[in-house]
Amino acid sequence: MKLDEAKDKFIQQWGSLGSNWGINRTMAQIHALFLITEELLSAEDVMETLKISRGNANMNIRTLIDWGLVYKEYQSGERKEFFRGEKDIWKVTQRVMRTRQRQELDPMINVLAQLQTVESDKKNKKEVEAFTKQIKSIKSFADLADRSLTKISGSEENWFLKTFMRFMK
Amino acid sequence: MKLDEAKDKFIQQWGSLGSNWGINRTMAQIHALFLITEELLSAEDVMETLKISRGNANMNIRTLIDWGLVYKEYQSGERKEFFRGEKDIWKVTQRVMRTRQRQELDPMINVLAQLQTVESDKKNKKEVEAFTKQIKSIKSFADLADRSLTKISGSEENWFLKTFMRFMK
DNA sequence: CTATACTTTCAGTAATTAATGAAAGTTTGT
DNA sequence: ACAAACTTTCATTAATTACTGAAAGTATAG
Numbered sequence: 001m002k003l004d005e006a007k008d009k010f011i012q013q014w015g016s017l018g019s020n021w022g023i024n025r026t027m028a029q030i031h032a033l034f035l036i037t038e039e040l041l042s043a044e045d046v047m048e049t050l051k052i053s054r055g056n057a058n059m060n061i062r063t064l065i066d067w068g069l070v071y072k073e074y075q076s077g078e079r080k081e082f083f084r085g086e087k088d089i090w091k092v093t094q095r096v097m098r099t100r101q102r103q104e105l106d107p108m109i110n111v112l113a114q115l116q117t118v119e120s121d122k123k124n125k126k127e128v129e130a131f132t133k134q135i136k137s138i139k140s141f142a143d144l145a146d147r148s149l150t151k152i153s154g155s156e157e158n159w160f161l162k163t164f165m166r167f168m169k
Numbered sequence: 170m171k172l173d174e175a176k177d178k179f180i181q182q183w184g185s186l187g188s189n190w191g192i193n194r195t196m197a198q199i200h201a202l203f204l205i206t207e208e209l210l211s212a213e214d215v216m217e218t219l220k221i222s223r224g225n226a227n228m229n230i231r232t233l234i235d236w237g238l239v240y241k242e243y244q245s246g247e248r249k250e251f252f253r254g255e256k257d258i259w260k261v262t263q264r265v266m267r268t269r270q271r272q273e274l275d276p277m278i279n280v281l282a283q284l285q286t287v288e289s290d291k292k293n294k295k296e297v298e299a300f301t302k303q304i305k306s307i308k309s310f311a312d313l314a315d316r317s318l319t320k321i322s323g324s325e326e327n328w329f330l331k332t333f334m335r336f337m338k
Numbered sequence: 339c340t341a342t343a344c345t346t347t348c349a350g351t352a353a354t355t356a357a358t359g360a361a362a363g364t365t366t367g368t
Numbered sequence: 369a370c371a372a373a374c375t376t377t378c379a380t381t382a383a384t385t386a387c388t389g390a391a392a393g394t395a396t397a398g
Contacts, residue, residue, distance in 0.1 A: 003297055006287045010304070013280045020273050022191040024386065036303055043345080053388045058346060079396070080344060087303065089310045104189050111182045118175045128172055130207055134256065135179070138204070141258045151337055167336040168320055193356065212375080222358045227376060248366070249374060339398100346393070355384070363376070368369100 007036055011050070026052060027060040034070055034085025035092075041083050068095040090160075094153040101149045109146060112139040176205055180219070195221060196229040203239055203254025204261075211251050237264040259329075263322040270318045278315060281308040 001009075011032040018028025029050055034041065041049075047057045061083060064070040069092060071084050086092055115135045120128040152160065170178075180201040187197025198219055203210065210218075216226045230252060233239040238261055240253050255261055284304045289297040321329065 001283070001287050003287050003289075003293055003300060006284045006300065006304075009280065010284055013277060017273055017277055020191045022189045026386075035307070036300055038299055054345085055347075055389065056387050059387095062346085079342095089307050093310070104186055108182060108186055111178065114170070115175045115179055118170050118172050120172075124172055131172060131175065131205055134205055135175075138258050141262070148333075148337055163336055164317075167332055168317055195356075223375085224359065224377075225357050228357090231376085248372095342395100342397085344393105344395080347391085348388105349390100350388090352387070353384105354386080355382105357382070358378105358380085360379100361377085363374105365372100365374075367372085 010036060024060070026050070026056055027063055030057070030060050031064055031069055031085070034064070034083065035087065035089075037085065040073055040075060042080055043083075044080075046083075067099045088157075090157040097149050097153045101146065101153070105142065105146055105149070109139065109142050112142060179205060193229070195219070195225055196232055199226070199229050200233055200238055200254070203233070203252065204256065204258075206254065209242055209244065209251035209253050211249055213249075215252075236268045257326075259326040266318050266322045270315065270322070274311065274315055274318070278308065278311050281311060 011029050014032035014035070015025045015029040018031070019025040030046055033046065033049060043054065043057050043061060046052070046061065047054060050057075061070060065072060065083075069086050071086070073082050073084050075082050086095070112135055116132060116139065118128050118132060180198050183201035183204070184194045184198040187200070188194040199215055202215065202218060212223065212226050212230060215221070215230065216223060219226075230239060234241060234252075238255050240255070242251050242253050244251050255264070281304055285301060285308065287297050287301060
């Protein structure tokens with residue numbers, strides 16, 4: 001396979017992976033491009049390579065920066081902004097975990113906490129008990145996931161690999 | 170909060186969580202309904218509770234069965250099918266992991282394997298090396314994730330909790 | 339201060355994804 | 369074998385989500 005073909009294939013596959021996981025295809029493709037590009041890229045470069053509009057490129061690069069997957073850098077002598085992708089796949093994973101934990105797990109946990117107290121009367125006592133029990137069990141699980149993610153996404157790769165490999169044996 | 174209000178809130182929240190993770194809102198809502206319903210439900214029940222069409226209910230219940238999150242059961246004396254949701258949140262997690270591993274991680278790993286061999290000529294030698302190195306590093310990570318998921322999704326909750334809690338300490 | 343080089347926003351539009359419901363298919367009881 | 373009771377499919381329609389591009393906004397150099 002030729003290099004350009006391989007790069008394109010990687011970008012497409014990463015894009016489709018992203019879109020299956022609720023991350024828009026273009027954002028995932030831009031991220032893929034940054035993952036396999038050593039050099040700094042400008043918004044223009046991204047637009048041209050992926051054939052997307054200025055607005056689209058700008059918005060998604062911005063989101064990638066928010067997620068901590070892309071960094072803004074300045075080239076001396078150049079007026080425009082350049083960007084560099086985080087290459088370390090372990091760091092990438094940690095940052096994706098963190099972002100999604102904040103955006104999705106934490107709100108879920110809040111709602112679950114609220115749902116633990118439901119009014120009960122003589123008519124539906126049994127039903128309320130069953131509901132509350134199930135919500136509590138989901139909440140416990142979500143709390144465990146939350147603590148785990150916090151620990152994992154704050155840990156060094158070395159620690160993680162060492163301990164995790166032992167765990168997985 | 171009233172019970173019905175709480176149930177509805179749970180269904181909505183689970184639906185929105187799902188849709189953020191690339192699972193269609195209705196499928197996630199049906200799943201939520203099954204998670205908090207002790208009794209058997211018919212397709213009709215689901216249609217009425219969630220105000221969705223017959224086709225929609227049927228297709229998504231089917232997918233939930235494929236994922237192993239809902240079971241088909243027959244009521245004696247009744248001609249129509251009834252369904253029961255898997256309540257154990259640990260099992261639910263394992264099955265979601267398994268399904269997504271099959272549907273998304275495995276294809277990604279296959280593509281990464283292909284991308285490891287890229288033709289090189291004197292002009293782009295350096296570039297090809299850098300690309301291959303990065304792909305290899307992503308592939309190793311994906312392989313680790315794959316092995317971990319296989320192990321976790323085949324393990325007992327007890328084993329998992331015991332070992333994982335030690336790991337997380 | 340002002341012209342230029344850039345970045346950001348956002349209303350309108352396009353593309354994608356999901357839902358409907360009627361028709362076709364299947365199963366079961368008599 | 370037939371009819372009733374139910375399930376599945378799928379073409380059409382609706383809803384959602386993402387993209388474009390022009391206009392507005394901002395920063396910098398001279």
